[in-house]
Amino acid sequence: MTRELPGTEIPTAAILLPTDEMCAAVDGFLAASPAARAWDVETAFDWDRAAADRLTEGQRSAVQFVTYIEDHLPGYFDVYQRYFPVDGRVDQDTFVHNRELYHFTVRWALEEDTHARALARYQQAAGMAERSTLRDELAVEGRKPFDLPYRHPVQFFAYALVQEKATQLYYQSLREVSGDPVLAAVLSRLARDEARHFSFMADVVGRYLRTQGDAVVEPIREVVAGFRMPLADTMRGYWRWALRIADVADYDHTAAYAHLVRIIDRAVDTRTEPLDELVRFLDRCRALT
Template identity: 25%
Template sequence: MSDHRIPAPSAHGHLDLLRELEPAVARHLDRHLEAATEWFPHQYVPWSLARDFDGPLDGEPWQPGQSPLPPAVRDALVVNLLTEDNLPSYHHEIASCFGRDSAWGTWVHRWTAEEGRHAEALRGYLHAVRGVDPIQLERSRMAHVATGYRGTQPSLAHGLAYVAVQELATREAHRNAGHACGEPHGMRLMSRIAADENLHMVFYRGLCAELAELAPDTFLAALADVICDFQMPGHTIPGFKARAARIAAAGIYDLGIHHDHVLLPLLRTLRVMERADLGHRGEHARERIGRHLEILRDKARRLAELRARIGQREHLSTPPAPPVRLPAQSGGKEGSR
């Protein structure tokens, strides 16, 4: 069977699904508001480490040696921040898809308000610790936001499936970048942002579960399309491919993580592989998902083997460290060499 999409029947239109899912949106919104924790971006920025930059304040220019962050972590945090910077476009996309009325509209504005904290805190952190070149960062922000983001999801089902996958992927990207920072301020901040993304994922995943019960074939077909063609919203960032390759090589976010920590948990929670209520279109979609998982596993395995071989060669080619000189013994004589 080919991987071509099967056209959707017209049983559930966009407006019909919006209306039918509205009570579920209200329930999940109430749960989200109960679980969400108030936090303040300025409390996560180590301002005591900051100092003036060059320019009108005549401070010290940024130099690479000032950054406490490993190169791959810099890439990860820049990608994460520039992705968050495009919030105006994301707000437009989800408002266009979900609408601004009823519980849908309440959610859209609440989500946007919560997401707005992420770029504010992350940019403050990077400036305070001199983590990346602030001039290049601003130029990249201007280029990326000026380009904007335009979603390619053709239906409400596709939109819900995409944000469920994307929020979980973003949670992993933020959390893993924090762990790789090697310093406590970055780890604390990225863990806090990841907690927000997790709650957003839970909201969208809950709606996906509701939609799967309401229209299983429609949802499975949309989910298969999203999974097989998935791209992170930051893929239009200048230099994204090269940065993504370095991020993957460092183990911060790669195909294995996407398969093991994003797709598999989502599919298990939504009971995608065990559903017994699918028609021909839903079964076809489930087969597409299964084949895609096999392809991802194979690519992830081969990339892991390649990284292991490269790491082994680098280890073997690294010259041995010079012998350690022992500290002087009492009496002023050096210890034996």
């Protein structure tokens, strides 16, 4: 059974990041990510050398798991389309902001889709799965809805900040234990991309903190308090599988919270009491894991 998506509350210019600030963040990301540095699935790796028999059963399971997560890209992209639309549902000021953000989201979506294709290609090349079978298996989860029903725009970026950093750290950890050099090369590429995506989200969250101050503290706290990685609420057996892959390579999404604290400290000259409480809350979350 699939759940219905709640009504979409489109953020308006009144609470969005000033457009010039969003434009600067997008320009910075694109300048650090020129097309000339892009990689493609077809030529970046020596697929003929991929061999799943070099992996442990746990490592193969981890590859299968992250393929599902990356392949849900249409759902993730749809969130930005619904909450930051570039059409007549919004006034002109909001449209201008969203159009600037769209320059990032389409590049981000292309890179994330490349991740999904690379992981699927690895499974096929390494002998883990037949293409048609894998395609049908991914469709089972891919058809399920994905949503981030937040009330403040900063929350979408705070969520992605934690998710992208946690994913980067896991890929790096899985790469270190991988028995197949081809898989290690794939994971290196993915981790570098996730690091750049994290940097963009961190830049945007920092700009929200500088321009809106304490007004965004509680929205960010709400993200941390209810954080779940993508598909946690829809994939059957998610938590059992997630615990298994955490045994294969170090994984703990709360490791990303230390990076959020550094973003806070870079964004403000002096912490206010609400910011101090947010940092204490982040520290408590990390201590519980």
